[in-house]
Amino acid sequence: MFSKILIANRGEIAVRIIRACRELGIQTVAVYSEADKEALHTEMADEAICIGPARSKDSYLNMQAILSAALVTNAEAIHPGFGFLSENSLFSTMCRECSIKFIGPSEKTIDEMGNKIHARQLMKAAGVPVIPGSDGAIHTLKEAEKIADTVGYPVMLKAAAGGGGKGIRKVLKKAELEKNFNSAKAEAKAAFGDDSMYLEKIIYPARHIEVQILGDQAGNVIHLGERDCSLQRNNQKVLEEAPSIVIDQKQRDMLGSIAVRAGKAVNYESAGTIEFLRDETGNFYFMEMNTRIQVEHPITEMVTGIDIVKKQIKIASGEPLGLKQEEVTFKGHSIECRINAENPAFNFAPSPGKIHTLLLPSGGLGLRVDSAMYSGVTIPPYYDSMIAKIIVHGEDRLDALMKMQRALGEFVSEGVITNVEFQMDLISHPNVLFGDYDTSFLQTTFLPEWRESE
Known part of the structure; x- marks a missing residue:
C-alpha cells in the first residue's frame, strides 16, 4: 500500500479522497491554486503545495507543476479525482515515466475510450449494442x-x-x-x-443509465449496479438515483453483464462507468465510457456499502478486487442532488463570493453531505460551480425522496445564491415523485413550468 498520495484536484472530491486516504493510513499532499489558498482540502491534507495562479490552465491543468509537487514531497501515487487531468493520457504517461502511480486506468485505455469513435468500434467488436x-x-x-x-x-x-x-x-x-x-x-x-x-x-425519449464497474490489475471486472442520470440540463446531470426504477431484475442482470464485458474488452483497471441510453421499448445502447471516478459515485456506495475511492486506491497499489460478483449486494434506494453556487432564475448564472453563514444538513440515518465549503470561505469564479452534494439513502424510493426533501430544507447558505430551492422544487414535482421522466424532462417540461411559477 502507498504511504503518501498527492491529490491533483480541488473542492469536494479532493476532500473525499483525503478522507479515504486517512482511513487507509495514507498521508496526503494537497495541491492548490492561489485562489484556493484557504480551501478546505489544503487544511485537511498532511501537506499542501501551491502550483500556480488561479486559472485552471496555470494550476490544476499544469502537469509539470503537479508532478514537481509529487516528486518533492515523495508522493508515490497521484489521484486525479474527476475533471481536470483525470482522463488525460499524457498526464498518466508522465506519471509512469516519473515512477509515480496514476490512480486510474492505463493511458492506453484512456485513449481508447476517450476517443468516442474508437470507443464505438471497440464496443461493437465486443458485442456491446451501440447507437x-x-x-x-x-x-x-x-x-x-x-x-x-x-x-x-x-x-x-x-x-x-x-x-x-x-x-x-x-x-x-x-x-x-x-x-x-x-x-x-x-x-x-x-x-x-x-x-x-x-x-x-437520437434515442428519444430516453433514460440515461450508467453502470459502475471496478477492474483490477489481474483482469477481474465486476459491476456495482446502475444509476439513473436522466435528469439533466444542457447535457449536465442535476440529480441522480440508484437503482433505476424503469428496469426489472432481468434487464439489470443483462446490463451488468454487458458492462462487465465492455470493461474486460479494454482490460479496465480502476473505477469507471459504462453509460447507456434506454429507449421506449427497453433496448439499451452504449453511449460512452468514463474512465474515472464519477461525481455521483456516492449513491452506488450507499446501496452497496462499498467504498469506491478506497477500492480505486487498493487496486492501484496492486491489490486484487477481493470481491466476486455474487458477493455484491444491493439494499434500498439512494438519491444525490448537486448543490451549485448559481442562480437558476437568471439562466443558472454562476454565483461566486464569500459564504457568510453555512449550515449543512446533518443528523438522521442515511444522510451524507460531500462538500468542501465552510462559513467564511470564498467561492472563486474560476472553477465549476458545484459546492456540495447531498446524498440520502432510504429503505425504498419514497423513503429516500422524503429524506432528500428534509435535507434540502435544512440547507442554509448566506452570501451566495444556490440552486437548493430549485432542487427542492424538482424533487417535489409529480413526474419526479413517480419516476416518470427522461433526459428531455427538465429542459422541455420542468423548466418552463418552473420559470412560469417564478
Missing part, C-alpha cells in the same frame, strides 16, 4: 448528410474527443445540419484541439 450512426470520423458536411439520411432524423452530432457537453448539437431536420455541423466542429476544435465529429441517431 446507429457513423462507424468512423466525419470530416465533411457531405459525409454527415449521407449518414443522417441513412439513420434518419433527428440525429446528434458529437465531438470525437468530447466531454462535458462540448461539441454536441441536436439536429432535428436536414435544413439544420449545416449550421450545427460547422458550429459543433468549431467548438470541438476550441475545447479539445480536435474537430473530428461523429453522428448518431
Whole structure:
C-alpha cells in the first residue's frame, strides 16, 4: 500500500479522497491554486503545495507543476479525482515515466475510450449494442448528410474527443445540419484541439443509465449496479438515483453483464462507468465510457456499502478486487442532488463570493453531505460551480425522496445564491415523485413550468 498520495484536484472530491486516504493510513499532499489558498482540502491534507495562479490552465491543468509537487514531497501515487487531468493520457504517461502511480486506468485505455469513435468500434467488436450512426470520423458536411439520411432524423452530432457537453448539437431536420455541423466542429476544435465529429441517431425519449464497474490489475471486472442520470440540463446531470426504477431484475442482470464485458474488452483497471441510453421499448445502447471516478459515485456506495475511492486506491497499489460478483449486494434506494453556487432564475448564472453563514444538513440515518465549503470561505469564479452534494439513502424510493426533501430544507447558505430551492422544487414535482421522466424532462417540461411559477 502507498504511504503518501498527492491529490491533483480541488473542492469536494479532493476532500473525499483525503478522507479515504486517512482511513487507509495514507498521508496526503494537497495541491492548490492561489485562489484556493484557504480551501478546505489544503487544511485537511498532511501537506499542501501551491502550483500556480488561479486559472485552471496555470494550476490544476499544469502537469509539470503537479508532478514537481509529487516528486518533492515523495508522493508515490497521484489521484486525479474527476475533471481536470483525470482522463488525460499524457498526464498518466508522465506519471509512469516519473515512477509515480496514476490512480486510474492505463493511458492506453484512456485513449481508447476517450476517443468516442474508437470507443464505438471497440464496443461493437465486443458485442456491446451501440447507437446507429457513423462507424468512423466525419470530416465533411457531405459525409454527415449521407449518414443522417441513412439513420434518419433527428440525429446528434458529437465531438470525437468530447466531454462535458462540448461539441454536441441536436439536429432535428436536414435544413439544420449545416449550421450545427460547422458550429459543433468549431467548438470541438476550441475545447479539445480536435474537430473530428461523429453522428448518431437520437434515442428519444430516453433514460440515461450508467453502470459502475471496478477492474483490477489481474483482469477481474465486476459491476456495482446502475444509476439513473436522466435528469439533466444542457447535457449536465442535476440529480441522480440508484437503482433505476424503469428496469426489472432481468434487464439489470443483462446490463451488468454487458458492462462487465465492455470493461474486460479494454482490460479496465480502476473505477469507471459504462453509460447507456434506454429507449421506449427497453433496448439499451452504449453511449460512452468514463474512465474515472464519477461525481455521483456516492449513491452506488450507499446501496452497496462499498467504498469506491478506497477500492480505486487498493487496486492501484496492486491489490486484487477481493470481491466476486455474487458477493455484491444491493439494499434500498439512494438519491444525490448537486448543490451549485448559481442562480437558476437568471439562466443558472454562476454565483461566486464569500459564504457568510453555512449550515449543512446533518443528523438522521442515511444522510451524507460531500462538500468542501465552510462559513467564511470564498467561492472563486474560476472553477465549476458545484459546492456540495447531498446524498440520502432510504429503505425504498419514497423513503429516500422524503429524506432528500428534509435535507434540502435544512440547507442554509448566506452570501451566495444556490440552486437548493430549485432542487427542492424538482424533487417535489409529480413526474419526479413517480419516476416518470427522461433526459428531455427538465429542459422541455420542468423548466418552463418552473420559470412560469417564478
